Amino acid sequence: MQEWFLTIYVKYGWLFSFADEFGDEPGFLDTPETKVTYTWLIITAAFAAIGFIIYRVVDLMQYLHVRNAKRPEDLESINDEIFAKKLKTKKGRWWKRFLGQSVSFGFQFGYIYGGMPLIVMVAHQYVSYSVIYVILMVIGWIINMTLSKIFSLWTPALPVQYHTPGKTWQSGLMIWQAWGMISWAGPVYFLATQGPSGWMGSVAFIWISQIIQLFVFIRHMKGKVVPYLEYEGLSDTFKENLKTYLASQGIKDSEVGVLRNSKMGPNAFATGLFGYRQIALTEELVRGYKDPSNPDFILKLDDDALEAVVSHEVGHIRGYHVLKSVCLGAFISSMTTVLVFYGFSKGGFFSPDYFNFDKATSAQIFSFFGQSMLNLMFMYPLTFLMISFTQRNEYNADTHLLETNGCKNGKAFFHQIRHIAPVANHAMWDRLNSTHPAPQVREERMKKWEDEHCS
Ligand SMILES: [Zn+2]
Structure with a gap:
């Protein structure tokens, strides 16, 4: 253990600590309790930081890659001026992100390593732990709401993918965040009433709530x-061809439709x-989409290409993606829950005072802290896992497209989407961040x- 680091941490941590016995006398670092406390703090904090640092290093690689990007020559409606404009926007977005x-x-x-223990300590002078717990939940809800436009703060539950354009304080988002808090607090009820063995009730809660959300x-x-x-905006030829294709795939006609006023741009899911x-x-996908930053392109x-897009979506359905x-x-949330329990x-592997809380801190508050900490620790490793999983699903859905409808101009969608986003990402950045394989890679695969x- 790095002695200097321990010293700094103890001196800083002592401010927030209830363990008055540490004092300042020489040798206090050698007591077994202190070593356990700060070893756990440092191990968990370092674990959380590693994923963050790897992601930021790859971000820097992405920046250098984008800075030196050249205009792709196979994009007919992208001239130097438009490309320069798109490049500038992309750099701006990079900085923001x-x-x-x-x-x-x-x-x-x-907040997790310093703020929460401090808030609990100060608040406990005036109110009970159960009131503090409710306050922490409400603070979490307000912070999530206020900051959700700028960046995503920790969310209490892993939700089904959800995207809201527009205002922050809209009822849908407020209900969504409240639901997230409830699906966090619900499981904790089992923890407080039944101790560690309550994880079964909690895990059941997670699975039921996920299935209901879906x-x-x-x-x-x-x-x-x-x-x-x-739908009036589709040709009779398209409808006839798609009807035949869907019948061959065991999909009902009513299961494919057009979403009016989606505000999601040209997309399918x-x-x-x-x-x-x-x-x-x-x-927007069916009728045509005007690129707001390029007047020359729609x-x-x-x-045929639209039918290929549907074939890709059929691939998702048939693969139960x-x-x-x-x-x-839900499995990841369940494992986190078991770890938290x-x-x-009470009586768990960690003691509250390992993390600068009073020994008497309530099970709810301490588990709230534990879950926040685990979220932080596994945020980047889990992002990587989920990204790998969705990229694989997308690849397999493309395979389904090729195997069932491969001569229907599947490459067109990717060629056109590249006009809207002509600056390619660094391959490593895509591997760590993109839910889909890169459009130029998918276009190339379909062309080949x-x-x-096809003849
Ligand atoms: Zn897909």
């Missing part, structure tokens, strides 16, 4: 889409819970396949 993620991590790190999401989608056969499923194309797919993602998310409950299989 880099600073946002650094501030977010620093803020969480400071079910509600699918039902919501089904209510919003117009079935493709009834699939969602499903076993036989309850929905594929949606946004209206993204518009021909009938949404269900698998939800299960992976055995680590941070067409050359080999």
Whole structure:
């Protein structure tokens, strides 16, 4: 153990500590209790920091890569002027993201390792632990709401992918964040009433709540889409061809539709819970999408390419990708919960005073802290795991497209999307951050396949 680091940490940590016995007398670093305390603090903090540092190093590689980017010559509607403009926007977004993620991590790190013990200590002079717990939850809710536009602070639960454009204080987002807090507090109830063995009730809660969220999401989608056969903006040839294709795939006509006024840009997605499923194309994708930063370009797919997009979504449905993602998310949350129960409950592996809390701190507050800390520690490793998982699903959905409808101009969507985002990312950055394989890689794969299989 680095003695100087321990000294600094103890001196700083002492400010927030209840362990008056540390004092300042020589030799206090040698007591077994102190060593255990600060060893755990340093191990968990270092673990949390490693993922963060790796991601920032790759961010810097991305910056150098983008700075030296050259205009791709195969994009017909991108001239030097437009490319320079897009490059500038991308650099601006890089800075915003880099600073946002650094501030977010620093803020969480400071709050979890320093702020929370301090808040609990000060507040306990005036109110009971159960009141403090409620206050911490409300603070968490307000911080999540206020900062959600700038960066994502820790979320209490791993939600089904959810994206909201527009205002911060809108009812949907407020309910969503409140639901997140409840799905955190609910499990803790089992911890407080049943001790470590309560993890079973908590894990059941996670799985049920995840399945309900998915079910509600699918039902919501089904209510919003117009079935493709009834949608006026699609040609009869397209409808006929798609009908034949869907029949061959065992997908009902009512399960593919167009999403009006999605505000999601040109996009398509699939969602499903076993036989309850929905594929949606946004209206912007079907009707054509005008690139706001390039007056010379409109993204518009021909009938064949649009059918290829649907084939990719069918690949997600047939591979049960949404269900698998939800299960992976729920499994990770379950493992975290088991860790929290055995680590941070009364009689658990960790003691509150290892982390500068009073020994008497309530199980709710200490588990709240434990879960925050585990979220911070595993934030980047889990991001990497989930990204790897979704990239694999996307690759497999492309494989399904090629194997079932490979001669239908599947490359067109990627070629056109590259006009909207013509600056390629560093390959390593894509590997760590992108939910999909890079568009130029997907376009290249489809082109090669067409050359080999289609005449
Ligand atoms: Zn996909």
